[in-house]
Amino acid sequence: xxxxxxxxxxxxxxxxxxxxxxxxxxxxxLPQEVYNIAREKGTEWAFTGKYWSSxxxxxxxxxxxxxxxxxxxxxxxxTCGWPxxxxxxxxxxxxxxxxxxxxxxxxxxxxxxxxxxxxxVFDDGPPPTGLRYCIxxxxxxxxxxxxxxxxxxxxxxxxxxxx
Numbered sequence: 001x002x003x004x005x006x007x008x009x010x011x012x013x014x015x016x017x018x019x020x021x022x023x024x025x026x027x028x029x030l031p032q033e034v035y036n037i038a039r040e041k042g043t044e045w046a047f048t049g050k051y052w053s054s055x056x057x058x059x060x061x062x063x064x065x066x067x068x069x070x071x072x073x074x075x076x077x078x079t080c081g082w083p084x085x086x087x088x089x090x091x092x093x094x095x096x097x098x099x100x101x102x103x104x105x106x107x108x109x110x111x112x113x114x115x116x117x118x119x120x121v122f123d124d125g126p127p128p129t130g131l132r133y134c135i136x137x138x139x140x141x142x143x144x145x146x147x148x149x150x151x152x153x154x155x156x157x158x159x160x161x162x163x
Contacts, residue, residue, distance in 0.1 A: 010114070011066040013143075016092070019065050019114035030064060037139045038064045038116035041108075046081025049137025054083070058144040066141070067113035069093050070133070076126055083140065085133040086125045094118065094133075109133055 008029045010019050021029070026039050036042035046052075051060070060070040060083070070085045070093070078084035088094045092112045099108040099120065109118045118135050125132030 007066070011064075013061060013066050013068060015066075016113065021114075026064070033138050034063050037136045038111075038114075041117040042136075043119075044082075044136050044138050049082060051083040051137040051140055051142060052081055053077075054142070056142070056144055058142055058147070059089070060085075060135075061141040061143065062111040062114060062116055062118070063139050063141045064116040065111060065114035067093065067111050069111065069118070069140070070135070072145075078125075078132060078134070080132070080134050082119060082134045083137055084125070085135065086127075086129045086131055088133065096121070109135065111139075 010021070010029075023039065027035055030038060033044075037044065054075075055072075057072045059068055059072070060075075061068055068089050070087075070089055074085045074087045074089075076084055076086060095110045095112050095115065097108045097110060099106045106120045106122070109121050110116060111118060116139060118133075118139050120134050122132045122134060123130055
């Protein structure tokens with residue numbers, strides 16, 4: 001990570017156990033820019049995030065805990081300046097909370113595993129859902145589809161050797 005902090009023992013692409021850390025523990029674990037978005041509900045500048053215009057195939061994960069959030073097949077081009085998706089990976093990937101800050105009535109999107117702030121969801125997206133999940137790039141990790149397949153094959157081979 002950028003400032004040398006490690007992902008920590010909680011970071012996993014497969015563990016669905018809920019994560020409940022103190023604010024101090026999160027501050028120790030996360031780089032400042034990730035902490036700002038995840039725990040302080042910050043927002044990166046529009047059109048500056050590393051994934052807002054990405055067209056690569058793969059899976060997007062929570063940068064705080066590794067929870068699988070979205071797949072690239074659900075990503076679409078939006079003029080909002082942030083990565084936009086029309087649906088999460090599954091029903092437990094994200095959770096929702098009302099957000100009435102800044103004089104607006106919005107729905108906040110949080111990681112379903114660690115409750116980190118991801119962004120917001122709006123009802124102006126494309127079919128089939130009509131939703132637009134507007135997500136900060138800073139809180140996303142991305143694994144290309146090819147890399148995931150290679151890791152799967154390596155794990156499968158290792159498991160076969162153990163049998």
